[in-house]
Structures are given as structure tokens and as C-alpha cells.
Amino acid sequence: MTTPIVEMDGDEMTRVLWGWIKEILLEPFIDLRTEYYDLGLPERDRTCDGVTVAAAEATKRLGVAVKCATITPNAQRMEEYSLHGMWKSPNGTIRRILDGTVFRSPILAKGITPYVPGWKKPIVIARHAYGDIYNAVESRVQGGNSAYLVVCDNSGRELERKLIHGFKGDGVVQGVHNTEGSIASFARSCFNYALQNKLDVWFGAKDTISKTYDARFKEIFAQIYKNEYERQFEAAKITYMYSLIDDVVARIMRSNGGMLWVCKNYDGDVMSDMVATANGSLGMMSSVLVSPDGAYEFEAAHGTVTRHYYKHLNGEETSTNPVATIWAWAGALKKRGELDGNRQLAAFAQKLQKATLKTIESGYMTGDLVPQFKRRSITAMRMTTREFLLKISLELTGRRV
Numbered sequence: 416m417t418t419p420i421v422e423m424d425g426d427e428m429t430r431v432l433w434g435w436i437k438e439i440l441l442e443p444f445i446d447l448r449t450e451y452y453d454l455g456l457p458e459r460d461r462t463c464d465g466v467t468v469a470a471a472e473a474t475k476r477l478g479v480a481v482k483c484a485t486i487t488p489n490a491q492r493m494e495e496y497s498l499h500g501m502w503k504s505p506n507g508t509i510r511r512i513l514d515g516t517v518f519r520s521p522i523l524a525k526g527i528t529p530y531v532p533g534w535k536k537p538i539v540i541a542r543h544a545y546g547d548i549y550n551a552v553e554s555r556v557q558g559g560n561s562a563y564l565v566v567c568d569n570s571g572r573e574l575e576r577k578l579i580h581g582f583k584g585d586g587v588v589q590g591v592h593n594t595e596g597s598i599a600s601f602a603r604s605c606f607n608y609a610l611q612n613k614l615d616v617w618f619g620a621k622d623t624i625s626k627t628y629d630a631r632f633k634e635i636f637a638q639i640y641k642n643e644y645e646r647q648f649e650a651a652k653i654t655y656m657y658s659l660i661d662d663v664v665a666r667i668m669r670s671n672g673g674m675l676w677v678c679k680n681y682d683g684d685v686m687s688d689m690v691a692t693a694n695g696s697l698g699m700m701s702s703v704l705v706s707p708d709g710a711y712e713f714e715a716a717h718g719t720v721t722r723h724y725y726k727h728l729n730g731e732e733t734s735t736n737p738v739a740t741i742w743a744w745a746g747a748l749k750k751r752g753e754l755d756g757n758r759q760l761a762a763f764a765q766k767l768q769k770a771t772l773k774t775i776e777s778g779y780m781t782g783d784l785v786p787q788f789k790r791r792s793i794t795a796m797r798m799t800t801r802e803f804l805l806k807i808s809l810e811l812t813g814r815r816v
């Protein structure tokens with residue numbers, strides 16, 4: 416292994432898993448080279464969040480990163496960790512610096528039946544992580560007053576004024592925006608991801624109702640597809656489809672999966688939780704942030720699993736699912752291997768994923784998966800996290816126990 420991977424350590428139970436995965440599944444098998452950044456909350460506080468920015472810059476420089484889940488501080492965390500500031504979400508900071516798109520994909524194992532039985536292949540969700548209600552301006556409006564949409568030029572001269580609503584009684588108003596630049600880089604990220612992973616692209620919005628805002632999303636996607644991707648899609652035998660969001664939801668439910676579902680910001684927020692839950696557990700959802708200039712940051716979609724961490728601190732052995740974090744490492748090793756032409760490394764990453772799935776499919780798993788496991792003649796056995804990791808390592812070395 417030549418170029419290092421950017422390693423971002425994190426918090427609570429996932430920080431514990433992180434150490435164990437390295438100890439049991441990585442270091443005995445490969446010469447692991449990383450550039451280490453500690454994104455645990457104490458170190459973020461000590462560096463006034465400088466370490467997060469440094470880790471994101473390193474990802475731009477080296478191209479591949481793997482990130483452990485981290486705490487996004489709130490008032491309660493400020494007290495718990497005696498913080499100097501309420502630091503922003505590290506994921507938000509990294510996303511801003513890399514200008515990336517997040518792709519989330521469930522990890523499927525035989526025997527873990529999705530709640531939607533027709534979903535045989537993963538449904539990958541691409542969420543536009545900029546704008547709409549996440550950068551909205553909102554106000555309460557008193558009855559009798561009116562709200563307007565006003566656009567001004569640089570000098571503040573009014574160019575356009577539209578009545579939103581003349582309020583008879585009290586009400587609320589919201590202003591949202593997006594930029595054509597952000598929509599365009601979102602479109603390119605999605606089309607590139609689809610080409611690399613050979614997936615059809617389904618995009619849904621509501622352009623019949625939102626004739627300017629959502630219509631602009633539709634137009635920009637169509638233009639970029641036609642000018643830059645149509646031929647490549649044809650050659651790869653994949654397709655791009657735009658439809659109304661309600662129609663796309665209905666089609667997704669009827670489908671066998673296996674497509675990239677492109678979602679506007681809010682739709683992606685909601686639908687990725689639905690897809691994760693339908694596939695069993697948050698512990699089985701992987702996530703990757705892809706920047707338009709080709710940097711990758713791999714992580715689990717879940718958080719730091721606080722409830723399990725407090726049990727762990729009390730000396731209890733927990734059964735926390737490490738699969739999404741193993742997937743993050745495997746994703747990073749595979750990508751590093753591909754970029755460096757290091758076939759051995761990429762092959763190890765694949766072997767690690769296979770060994771993990773084989774362990775589950777043979778009936779050995781963490782507690783979250785047990786209720787959903789159904790395989791003829793195999794009974795699910797609940798293991799602690801460490802037992803499960805050791806079982807995977809035995810599968811990796813090919814020994815049977």
C-alpha cells in the first residue's frame with residue numbers, strides 16, 4: 416500500500432468499534448497506511464474545530480478518506496464535554512469543503528429480508544446536500560400583513576416583487592433557494608456515480624406544481640444528461656429517467672431495486688431513512704461522499720450509538736453492529752487500491768466484505784439483525800461485537816471454528 420488513506424477517528428461506541436476493526440480485521444492482514452486525524456469531540460474542541468478542516472483538506476489532497484461517526488454537539492453535549500463552543504456538524508463542514516454529494520446504499524445479506532420483499536437489489540439514494548428548506552429563511556406573519564418575494568440587484572434596487580400572500584389571520588412564511596451551480600454539480604456527481612456503478616438513474620421532483628424552482632432542476636439535469644452523458648449511458652446500457660416524485664415513489668415500491676434514486680434535499684433526508692429501515696437496521700447502511708473533482712469519503716450512515724456506549728462504559732459487552740463501519744473501511748481500501756493500481760489491496764477489501772456477509776449468512780450476527788433473519792435450517796445466533804469481529808476474521812483466514 417503506497418498512498419495513505421485519510422483516517423478520521425470519531426466518538427463513543429463507534430470509536431470503540433473503530434479500534435477493534437483495525438485490530439482484528441485490518442492490521443493483521445494488510446500494511447495499513449493512514450494519515451490520522453482525531454475528529455473525536457475533545458480534540459475538535461481543543462483545536463477549535465481546526466482538525467475537521469485539516470482532515471477535509473487532506474481528503475482533497477489524498478483523494479480517499481474513511482470517517483468514523485462523530486457527535487454533533489448540542490446544549491447537552493456542551494455540558495457533558497465542557498466544550499468551548501457548539502462546533503458545527505463535522506459532516507456538514509467536510510461536505511462544504513469538498514462540495515460533495517452523499518450516496519447511501521443498504522448492505523444486503525441473504526437471510527435478512529427487507530420489509531419490502533420485492534427489493535432484491537440495493538436502492539442507492541443520492542441526496543442533494545445543498546439548499547431548499549435546509550437554508551431557509553422563515554417568519555411568522557401577523558394577520559392583516561402581507562409577505563412578498565422581492566429580488567434586488569447589487570445596489571439594492573428592486574427588480575421584481577411578487578405577493579406571496581395577503582394574510583387575513585396569523586400565518587407563517589418561508590423563503591428557500593438553490594443555485595444553478597450546485598444543481599449542475601449534483602447532476603454530474605449522480606451521472607458519474609451511475610456510470611461507475613452501472614446503475615439506472617431515477618430522478619423525481621414536482622415540476623408540475625413548482626413550475627420555476629423544481630422545473631429548473633429538471634431542465635438542468637436534462638441538459639447535462641443530453642450534452643455530456645447520453646452516449647456514455649447508452650454504451651454502458653444504463654438509462655436516465657425523470658418523473659414526478661409521487662410517480663417515482665410508486666415505481667420504487669414496485670421495483671426490484673438496483674437503481675440510483677436521485678433526491679432533492681428534503682426527499683433524500685426522508686427517503687434514505689425509509690430505505691435504511693426497510694432493509695433491517697441502521698447498522699446496514701453505508702454512505703459515501705463524492706466530490707465533483709473525484710475525492711471520496713466513506714462512512715457508516717448511522718451515528719455514534721450513544722445508548723450502547725453508556726452500557727459499554729458500565730462494563731457491559733454490547734452487540735453493536737460494525738458492518739456499516741467495516742463497509743466504510745472496505746470502500747476506502749478498494750478505492751485506494753483502484754487509484755494506485757494496487758490490486759492486492761482492492762482484492763482484500765472485497766474479501767473482507769465477502770467474509771462479513773458469509774458470517775451473517777451462516778447465522779452469526781449482532782442483535783439488531785436477529786429478529787429479521789430467516790434462512791431455512793439456520794438459526795440466528797446473537798453475538799457481542801467482538802465475538803462477531805473475531806468470527807469474521809476466522810472467515811477471512813479461511814479457518815473454520
Ligand code: NAP
Binds near residue numbers: 723
Ligand atoms: P445513532 O447513533 O444512529 O443510534 C440510534 C439508535 O439506532 C441506537 O440507539 C440503536 O438502537 C440503533 N443503531 C444505530 N446504529 C447501530 C448499530 N451500528 N448497531 C446497532 N444499533 C444501531 O443515532 P443517535 O442516537 O440519534 O445519535 C447519537 C450521536 O450520533 C449524536 O451525538 C449525533 O450527533 C451523532 N450522529 C452522527 C452521525 C455521523 O457522524 N455521520 C450521524 C448521525 C448521528 P438501540 O439503542 O435500540 O439498539
Ligand code: MG
Binds near residue numbers: 684685688
Ligand atoms: Mg433523515
